[in-house]
Amino acid sequence: MLRQGGNAVDAAVATAFAVGVAEPLMSGIGGGGAALVWLQREHQAEYVDFYSSQNLEPFRRERLDGTAAGSRRQDLRVVGIPGSVAGLLELHGRYGTLPRATVMAPAIRLAEQGFPVNQVLAEFILADSAKLHRYPASAARFWPGGRPLAPGRTLANPEHAAALRRVAEQGSDGFYRGETARQLVAALNEGGHPVTGPDLLGFPVLWKRPLCTAYRGDVILSAPPPQTGAQVLHALELLEPHDLAALGLPTRSARTFDVLASALRVANADNAGNDDPRWRAVPAAGTISPQFAARRAALVGTGRAAERIEAADPAAFDSLAPAPACAALQPYSPEPAPDPGIAPDSVPAETRVPVLAGPEADPTGGETTHISVVDAAGNAVALTQTNSSTFGVGEFVSGFFLNDSGVRIQPGQAQPIPAGWRTRTSTIAPTIVLRDGHVHLVVGAPGACRIPPAVTQVISYVLDYSLEPLEA
Secondary structure, three states: OOOOOOOHHHHHHHHHHHHHHHOOOOOOOOOEEEEEEEEOOOOEEEEEEOOOEEOOHHHOOOOOOOEOOOOOOEOHHHOOEOOHHHHHHHHHHHHOOOOHHHHHHHHHHHHHHOEEOOHHHHHHHHHOHHHHOOOHHHHHHHOHHHOOOOOOOEEOOHHHHHHHHHHHHHOOHHHHOHHHHHHHHHHHHHOOOOOOHHHHOOOOOEEEOOEEEEEOOEEEEEOOOOOOHHHHHHHHHHHOOOOHHHHOOOOOOHHHHHHHHHHHHHHHHHHHHOOOOOOOOOOHHHHOOHHHHHHHHHHOOOOOOOOOOOOOOOHHHOOOOOOHHHHOOOOOOOOOOOOOOOOHHHOOHHHOEEEOOOOOOOOOOOOEEEEEEEOOOOOEEEEEEEOOOOOOOOOEEOOEEOOOHHHHOOOOEEEOOOOOEOOOOOOOOOEEEEEOOEEEEEEOOOOHHHHHHHHHHHHHHHHHHOOOOOOO
16 A cells, blocks of 8 residues: 555555455454554644444343353344444545555455465464354355365455445445345344344444653553553553663563563553543543552562552542643543433443353453554554454354454443443553654554553563564
């Protein structure tokens, strides 16, 4: 895309669609994600959230137990409305320069002509045999004739090519209306999900201000809630007082290992209040403040591993001004008060749904794809997209897998879930580091709950130790 004269957004969106074909276990148009964009000429950052949204209102009096009664199929009520098509197209429409058909052509070509199965995909096909065999279409494509696709085998996906071509020609209507929408609704309804065609329309793509702080003199931009940029930035604030370079790499210095590990643990604990800020107040600005970090500093680098670290409340720091280096970028600030009609305490307890995770739900599992792009003009995109778990829920519709983002709802937690809610454990954290007003690092990660600590460590290894990204 860059060689064709496109910008970083064109390249990121094209790659996102293509990776969804070539790595269908990780992400695709049946899932969702988010992207952080840096526009160099405007000296401006934008964040777009298109994570798959939940609408479980019809099930307030029921419980999701993962598997449909009397069936080998997983309860498809854990599927969120897929946001990738709406989000990627809106991102491209706002900032891309190449025609939509040009941007989507590589993904269509990959799906139509096929590509050789790589070792990773082959291993996951074997590992997730049970999930894939719940659904005839999934088993037929990835276990043809009862044998798993082996490395080197060509995997073509004409149904996926057709679905992508409808999007290329019709835009979002090619996914949320028409043939793809009909197949999607039919599959979900068969699995117990009450979604209707109108429910797919108007997917809420959310444009937000990124979180921002300063670390070692550089500006760090990251994901606002309910994604986990606050956890990354809080960890960096906890590391700031420590001269890590002088202490040595944590792989060689027990002292550094202690500082880094304890900072990551504190940041993880303090992320417990993260949620969709449209329905629950989330003090993300307070979480990333130096003042809150100073309050928690006594827990970092003590030389002892506490059995448990209790979360602290950063609400008292939420109204503080952002770091001076961030102020001109108009970063994230506290959201307006949540809608009282959907606030947790406004819904009678007897109508709150006790939601359980599905059988594959592992808070440390799941896979994801991250894409980092910088173009010649200095624009950058950090884009993370996911099916939630590997192969999502396992259902294969129009050549793509459906996400299982509902399994990320806290197991056993009774709560009302408003339409369009983003799950509180969407751990993606696309991040960009600026140095002297220009992009220095674009970073993100797969790995569910491992994403925030992975991003934090890469940033530290690059900025504190001057490692190259691959080394980091």
